[in-house]
Amino acid sequence: MNNSYKTYVWSFLGRISHWLLVISLFSCFITSFYEEMLTLHISIGIVVFGMLLMKIVWGVIGPKYARWSDFEFALKDLKYYFIEKIKNRYRTIQPGHNPASSWFAFLVTWFGIFCCISGFLLYGIQEGNGIFSFLNEDYISKSALIDSIHIFLSYLLLVMIFAHVSGVLIEQFYHKTNMVMAMVSGYKKAKGEDITTTYRMKLLGSLYIILVLLVALYAYFVPENSFTKSKFKEISYKELNYDFYFECSDCHNLFPPFLLPATSWLELMNNQNNHFEEDLELDKSLVKKINSYLVENSADKSTKESAYYLRKEINDSKSYTITKTKYWKEIHKEIPKEVFENDIVEKKSNCVACHKGFEQGIIFDNNITYPPKVTKK
Numbered sequence: 001m002n003n004s005y006k007t008y009v010w011s012f013l014g015r016i017s018h019w020l021l022v023i024s025l026f027s028c029f030i031t032s033f034y035e036e037m038l039t040l041h042i043s044i045g046i047v048v049f050g051m052l053l054m055k056i057v058w059g060v061i062g063p064k065y066a067r068w069s070d071f072e073f074a075l076k077d078l079k080y081y082f083i084e085k086i087k088n089r090y091r092t093i094q095p096g097h098n099p100a101s102s103w104f105a106f107l108v109t110w111f112g113i114f115c116c117i118s119g120f121l122l123y124g125i126q127e128g129n130g131i132f133s134f135l136n137e138d139y140i141s142k143s144a145l146i147d148s149i150h151i152f153l154s155y156l157l158l159v160m161i162f163a164h165v166s167g168v169l170i171e172q173f174y175h176k177t178n179m180v181m182a183m184v185s186g187y188k189k190a191k192g193e194d195i196t197t198t199y200r201m202k203l204l205g206s207l208y209i210i211l212v213l214l215v216a217l218y219a220y221f222v223p224e225n226s227f228t229k230s231k232f233k234e235i236s237y238k239e240l241n242y243d244f245y246f247e248c249s250d251c252h253n254l255f256p257p258f259l260l261p262a263t264s265w266l267e268l269m270n271n272q273n274n275h276f277e278e279d280l281e282l283d284k285s286l287v288k289k290i291n292s293y294l295v296e297n298s299a300d301k302s303t304k305e306s307a308y309y310l311r312k313e314i315n316d317s318k319s320y321t322i323t324k325t326k327y328w329k330e331i332h333k334e335i336p337k338e339v340f341e342n343d344i345v346e347k348k349s350n351c352v353a354c355h356k357g358f359e360q361g362i363i364f365d366n367n368i369t370y371p372p373k374v375t376k377k
């Protein structure tokens with residue numbers, strides 16, 4: 001039995017960063033299911049990223065068992081580790097990372113880092129937000145690919161975490177090594193040399209953790225900050241083109257021109273005397289003016305996410321009913337039909353009921369009011 005041994009292996013800061021990683025990773029998974037929580041998701045992602053980076057640096061400047069040089073990566077040791085684990089229930093465990101946990105920590109750190117980076121890239125490229133928003137224009141066509149990579153990595157992490165937790169529970173209840181408590185108290189039931197944390201490690205480590213938390217709070221709470229700022233501004237169509245605003249926002253909310261490709265707008269305007277059974281009665285010169293504004297600001301000219309996908313789907317088909325597109329239907333498929341018919345929303349085309357700032361060209365995840373609260377204009 002190994003029960004009498006006790007070694008101090010995980011420093012206070014190492015444990016803090018481990019549990020911060022656990023909490024932030026878990027919160028990232030939860031928030032990923034809610035579009036309107038995107039800013040929170042990103043802010044928490046900063047904590048995940050910060051703690052993973054800390055793991056790498058701590059593995060160089062931190063105390064003994066946290067150091068990469070103390071890890072065991074030899075494959076024959078890994079094999080031996082599992083043989084020993086199966087053969088000998090009450091084997092002596094080692095103070096630092098065993099071959100399995102060495103591999104786990106290494107892989108989870110790097111997959112996690114790539115997952116965070118893909119997330120920040122996606123946020124910049126697809127949404128036009130944050131530090132990578134400058135890539136939106138050139139790489140919007142790659143957003144679906146990056147999205148898949150991000151999702152793949154996050155599920156891979158989930159599977160790895162599941163394996164890790166199972167491993168710890170097997171240690172805890174089968175091998176009786178009280179492994180869970182090691183990450184709480186810092187002591188492992190193993191024979192070895194206690195770690196010492198130097199003043200320098202404590203200072204650098206705690207300042208770093210505080211800095212990461214401050215950056216995350218800043219990203220979440222401070223408006224217009226560089227971590228979450230959108231490259232797309234509110235647009236006052238009323239000021240930019242009064243004719244378009246005046247003629248097109250009478251019966252329904254104003255549809256921002258970037259939602260449809262130029263060919264669709266022209267088709268809609270061509271059919272202005274039979275516009276969903278209404279006659280818009282616009283004279284020629286007005287049609288011309290509105291046409292040129294719509295064409296100039298159509299989806300063909302925009303790198304907004306919605307513009308990109310709508311243009312891609314509609315292509316040259318000239319259709320102009322946004323709510324009939326597969327893209328629109330797919331995004332809104334989870335909203336019950338009744339919601340679109342209730343007194344607040346009234347009809348599908350009343351986008352502004354759920355999308356705050358819709359008529360100023362803002363259709364972002366974090367601007368969604370759902371269930372809808374804003375009354376119809």
Ligand code: HEC
Pocket residue numbers: 247248249250251252255268275276278279280290320321322323324347348349350
């Ligand atoms: C006389 C009323 C009226 C005016 C003015 C009007 N529309 Fe419409 N529009 C409708 C109706 C009715 C619908 C059908 C959907 C609905 O009930 O909102 C519609 C639907 C649309 C849709 C499709 C919405 C969807 O469901 O995807 C677009 C796009 C649109 N209008 C653009 C315009 C533009 C651009 C103008 C200005 C040139 C304009 N409308 C002016 C009555 C109007």
Ligand code: HEC
Pocket residue numbers: 035259305306322323331332335339340345347348349350351352353354355363364365368370372
């Ligand atoms: C009843 C409320 C409601 C109405 C009305 C509504 N939406 Fe939405 N919309 C949502 C919700 C909720 C989401 C987020 C769905 C999700 O991804 O889970 C969303 C997402 C979107 C997105 C994706 C946003 C992004 O950044 O990923 C676009 C684009 C969009 N809506 C456009 C429209 C347009 C255009 C209209 C009007 C023709 C409209 N919506 C009407 C509730 C609504």
